[in-house]
Amino acid sequence: MKNGKLHKILHTQWFTLLVVIIVISVVTGMVNPRFFRLANIINIFEQISTLGVVASGAAIMIISGNFDISVGSIIGLSASVMAMMIKAGVPIWVVVPCGILIAIVCDAFVGFTSIVFHAPSFITSLASSSIFKGIALALTSATLQTIFGKFSFLGSARVFGVVPLMFILGIIVYLVVYFILKLTRFGRRVYAIGSNPQAAYLSGINVKGSKMLFFIINGTLVGIAATMLLSRIGAAGASTGAGIEMQAIGAVVIGGTPISGGKGGILGTFLGVLLMGLISNSLNMLQASPYLQELATGALIILAVAVSALSNRNGKASM
Amino acid sequence: MTNNEPILSAKQVSKTYGGHCVLDKVSFELHSGEVLCVVGENGAGKSTLIKILSGAIRPDSGIIGVHGGTYSALNPRESMQLGIATIYQEVELIDSLSVSDNIFLGNETLGRFPLVIDADSQNKKARQILDMLHIDIDEKMLVEDLSAAQKQNLQIVKAFHQDARVLIMDEPTSSLGVEETRSLMQLVHDLRGRGLGIIYISHYLEEIFEIGDTILILKDGEQVGLYPRADIDVNFVIHNMVGRDASMFFVRERVPIGADQIQVENISWKDAVKDVSFNVRAGEVFGIGGLVGSGRSELAASIFGMVRKDAGTIRISGQELSINNPKDAIKNKICFITEDRKKYALFDSMDVQDNIVIIHTEFGKSPLLKQKKENRLAKSMIDKLHIAVDNTEESVISLSGGNQQKAVLGRWLLNDATLFIFDEPTKGVDIGAKEEIYKLIIELARKGKSIIMISSDMPELLSMSDRIGIMREGRLIKILDNQRITEEDLIHDFIGI
Numbered sequence: 001m002k003n004g005k006l007h008k009i010l011h012t013q014w015f016t017l018l019v020v021i022i023v024i025s026v027v028t029g030m031v032n033p034r035f036f037r038l039a040n041i042i043n044i045f046e047q048i049s050t051l052g053v054v055a056s057g058a059a060i061m062i063i064s065g066n067f068d069i070s071v072g073s074i075i076g077l078s079a080s081v082m083a084m085m086i087k088a089g090v091p092i093w094v095v096v097p098c099g100i101l102i103a104i105v106c107d108a109f110v111g112f113t114s115i116v117f118h119a120p121s122f123i124t125s126l127a128s129s130s131i132f133k134g135i136a137l138a139l140t141s142a143t144l145q146t147i148f149g150k151f152s153f154l155g156s157a158r159v160f161g162v163v164p165l166m167f168i169l170g171i172i173v174y175l176v177v178y179f180i181l182k183l184t185r186f187g188r189r190v191y192a193i194g195s196n197p198q199a200a201y202l203s204g205i206n207v208k209g210s211k212m213l214f215f216i217i218n219g220t221l222v223g224i225a226a227t228m229l230l231s232r233i234g235a236a237g238a239s240t241g242a243g244i245e246m247q248a249i250g251a252v253v254i255g256g257t258p259i260s261g262g263k264g265g266i267l268g269t270f271l272g273v274l275l276m277g278l279i280s281n282s283l284n285m286l287q288a289s290p291y292l293q294e295l296a297t298g299a300l301i302i303l304a305v306a307v308s309a310l311s312n313r314n315g316k317a318s319m
Numbered sequence: 320m321t322n323n324e325p326i327l328s329a330k331q332v333s334k335t336y337g338g339h340c341v342l343d344k345v346s347f348e349l350h351s352g353e354v355l356c357v358v359g360e361n362g363a364g365k366s367t368l369i370k371i372l373s374g375a376i377r378p379d380s381g382i383i384g385v386h387g388g389t390y391s392a393l394n395p396r397e398s399m400q401l402g403i404a405t406i407y408q409e410v411e412l413i414d415s416l417s418v419s420d421n422i423f424l425g426n427e428t429l430g431r432f433p434l435v436i437d438a439d440s441q442n443k444k445a446r447q448i449l450d451m452l453h454i455d456i457d458e459k460m461l462v463e464d465l466s467a468a469q470k471q472n473l474q475i476v477k478a479f480h481q482d483a484r485v486l487i488m489d490e491p492t493s494s495l496g497v498e499e500t501r502s503l504m505q506l507v508h509d510l511r512g513r514g515l516g517i518i519y520i521s522h523y524l525e526e527i528f529e530i531g532d533t534i535l536i537l538k539d540g541e542q543v544g545l546y547p548r549a550d551i552d553v554n555f556v557i558h559n560m561v562g563r564d565a566s567m568f569f570v571r572e573r574v575p576i577g578a579d580q581i582q583v584e585n586i587s588w589k590d591a592v593k594d595v596s597f598n599v600r601a602g603e604v605f606g607i608g609g610l611v612g613s614g615r616s617e618l619a620a621s622i623f624g625m626v627r628k629d630a631g632t633i634r635i636s637g638q639e640l641s642i643n644n645p646k647d648a649i650k651n652k653i654c655f656i657t658e659d660r661k662k663y664a665l666f667d668s669m670d671v672q673d674n675i676v677i678i679h680t681e682f683g684k685s686p687l688l689k690q691k692k693e694n695r696l697a698k699s700m701i702d703k704l705h706i707a708v709d710n711t712e713e714s715v716i717s718l719s720g721g722n723q724q725k726a727v728l729g730r731w732l733l734n735d736a737t738l739f740i741f742d743e744p745t746k747g748v749d750i751g752a753k754e755e756i757y758k759l760i761i762e763l764a765r766k767g768k769s770i771i772m773i774s775s776d777m778p779e780l781l782s783m784s785d786r787i788g789i790m791r792e793g794r795l796i797k798i799l800d801n802q803r804i805t806e807e808d809l810i811h812d813f814i815g816i
Contacts, residue, residue: 185686192677195666202625202655202663203678203730204646262668 013256013307017271021278028282035285042164048277049170050228051247052270056177057221058248059269063181064214065194065261066114067122070129071222071248074106075241077136078226083145083236092151099230100223104216106132111215115208121215136238146235155232166228173221178266180217190214194261250297251276254304275300324387325350326516327372327403327485332381334367337749342367343540344381347533349485349516354507356527357520359537359560361775365520368537369487372518373405374398386484404478405487412470412477414463419445421462422477448480452509468499475506479515486510487518492526493612504530522610524553524814536560553816561777561806568782569757574765576785577601581738581769583622586631591617593793595631599738599769604760606784606801607773610813614793615773616658619740622771623655624648635737649682654731658742658773664727665715672697672711674726679733700729705755721752728759739763740771745779757783777806791815 029035054071061068082099086092110128114121157165181187189210192200201207225244230236255272257264279300280293325348334342342364349355357365370376372383374393383390385401393401412421419442428444430437445458454472462470471491478486488507492500507530511517521527527534528548536543536559543559581599586592591614599605607615621628624642633640640651648655657663666674675697680688697711704725708718715726724745731739741760745753760783764770774780780787781804788798789812797812 183688185680185683185688188673188677188680188688191669191673192666195668196662198662199664199666202623202645202657204649204681206646258668260668262666 014268032285045167046164049166052170053225055248055251057218070125071245072242073129073132075226079230079236103223104219107219144237148234250301328384330382356531363537364540402484404483419458582634588621595795601767604770606787609790613790652737654736667716675729720747
């Protein structure tokens with residue numbers, strides 16, 4: 001019985017990921033001992049916290065059979081508006097809720113159009129992405145809104161003088177999403193709808209209403225990510241956050257969630273995000289060309305897809 | 320009309336699936352210019368026979384003869400090359416291409432330049448072929464703009480153009496109107512005159528007697544006989560299609576039947592369900608029979624709120640229910656075990672436990688999952704229904720059809736309902752699991768539940784039902800007390816002759 005459980009763990013995708021992460025760390029550390037310095041490790045965790053928040057939302061989306069590729073544009077719009085408000089002297093405690101609310105409204109729009117027009121959310125989010133970006137460009141007149149020093153608390157704070165506050169925020173988001181997915185009835189709906197929406201409907205699940213909520217939750221997380229990003233960079237424009245949606249989808253897939261939905265989880269997503277951050281950091285440490293980073297990320301996603309295709313063929317469920 | 324050599328023949332062809340013989344030593348000969356009709360109930364082996372001839376499956380034994388050559392099995396490519404064309408409904412045509420492009424697909428006529436298709440000459444030739452077969456379709460039209468009947472005609476034309484010697488048509492008229500059926504009959508007649516051999520399968524016996532030269536009757540995989548049309552009549556065919564041994568029937572226990580519990584009144588939905596009313600008593604199994612397309616499943620879908628019915632009321636114990644979606648139906652203690660398990664019931668990326676508890680959890684009070692309770696409930700259903708699994712975390716798609724069906728049943732049993740609607744409860748289920756499902760249905764009846772059971776399986780309908788409602792063209796035309804009814808009576812009512 002115990003052996004069976006161990007066997008099962010050894011065959012999950014997250015275990016493979018963990019091994020890969022350890023191997024890369026050890027190799028990089030041997031070549032460049034600076035890798036293992038506390039400052040560098042903290043740096044990695046800080047860098048991946050925003051991606052982690054976005055990827056947690058992407059995990060809910062993908063498991064439920066949806067896609068949101070407007071995330072980057074929503075972050076750009078939300079962060080730009082927040083930066084403009086801060087510049088205008090609006091207090092932070094008003095700015096942040098407004099920023100998050102903008103992200104929620106944007107994502108709700110993507111979900112609403114997908115539900116009402118029976119269109120795949122991939123398409124409605126692709127179209128919405130242009131709209132949000134256009135609005136952000138118009139509002140900012142395509143200029144960068146700088147707020148240096150006015151909202152750096154979130155991005156630079158260290159708990160106990162060591163752990164970045166951003167990282168702790170990221171971990172809290174992972175835990176909340178884990179709780180939702182694995183321990184609540186609502187989380188069960190995410191899997192059921194992603195697995196077979198018709199069967200979910202016939203089992204009495206309000207498919208449309210649930211789907212709307214998935215987008216609202218994703219919007220909330222995107223809003224939080226926009227806030228984190230703004231505080232860390234100290235400036236925002238329409239292209240802030242561009243491309244993060246693809247990295248997030250990549251991290252979810254690397255973490256063993258199939259693109260077809262219906263299964264997967266947050267632990268794999270966390271490791272997927274970590275692996276992406278680690279590879280980018282390792283390549284820096286090994287003084288590889290920055291162009292290689294893009295290449296490595298892409299190759300990694302293909303590799304993950306291949307691994308999950310092969311394990312599916314063997315009839316093994318991931319996580 | 321028959322000249323010497325048959326163009327297609329089968330000798331003692333058999334096929335067994337998992338110990339169950341679906342086709343048992345079937346033999347026939349098809350000659351040039353002959354229409355051979357194959358009749359039989361669902362599960363008689365008609366589709367298996369077609370699949371063997373078109374090369375989709377291998378027979379276990381027997382010989383297939385084509386143009387003097389003999390084969391122990393065909394593959395789809397061989398079958399096509401030997402001139403056997405199977406007409407399916409709406410496949411194998413490319414919607415975005417024109418009628419003539421589709422006819423010439425794969426052997427296009429090239430013009431003066433390499434790789435460039437000579438559209439003019441293709442269109443001209445296509446027109447000639449269409450005219451020759453008296454088919455009134457514009458050769459330049461896109462296939463996506465054609466009606467279902469025209470698409471079917473086009474497939475036939477395509478097969479004809481590719482020198483098919485044998486055409487196999489499986490229920491070609493099931494989705495056609497009266498006029499379209501008439502013109503299809505004419506086309507079959509034409510092709511026969513041109514020397515093609517045609518295998519024609521249909522539930523509609525009038526058609527069979529209109530165009531068939533010979534009639535092959537199958538029953539439960541066995542060949543009842545091969546008759547020239549002139550020698551037999553409709554009654555003879557019906558009599559021989561049905562009428563099984565007593566061993567085919569499940570002997571159910573009788574349970575006490577109470578007062579009216581379910582009242583369905585004047586339900587209509589689009590053209591599929593027309594003003595249907597009936598009652599079901601507590602402890603009663605109300606069977607619903609009819610041909611495919613008679614509106615049986617649509618009736619169930621209307622009751623369950625899967626589609627928004629246009630009119631009608633449903634009462635349980637006198638109380639009128641307001642049902643707009645499945646959620647309302649489940650809240651009002653109605654269950655619907657659908658016909659298409661894969662499409663409408665299974666969550667194939669989830670494990671057995673999650674598949675069993677899904678409805679219980681959805682309608683439970685707590686927004687949090689109770690893992691231990693879920694596990695206990697799933698285990699109780701696995702034990703009660705004898706679902707063959709190693710553990711509750713096993714993936715549901717790794718189970719056999721029978722076990723999948725039991726898992727779906729378990730899902731509904733956890734929800735203590737009043738009305739259970741079964742649509743083809745034992746479709747794709749092995750014999751052992753079949754009996755268990757029957758016993759379970761009777762168990763529900765004993766507890767005073769009302770059961771509506773839609774079935775195409777005659778022995779199932781006759782052995783399980785207390786009363787049988789017969790649907791034809793969307794109407795519930797009569798309700799029979801299940802006493803001394805025979806399969807023959809039912810078939811007569813189903814097709815209305």
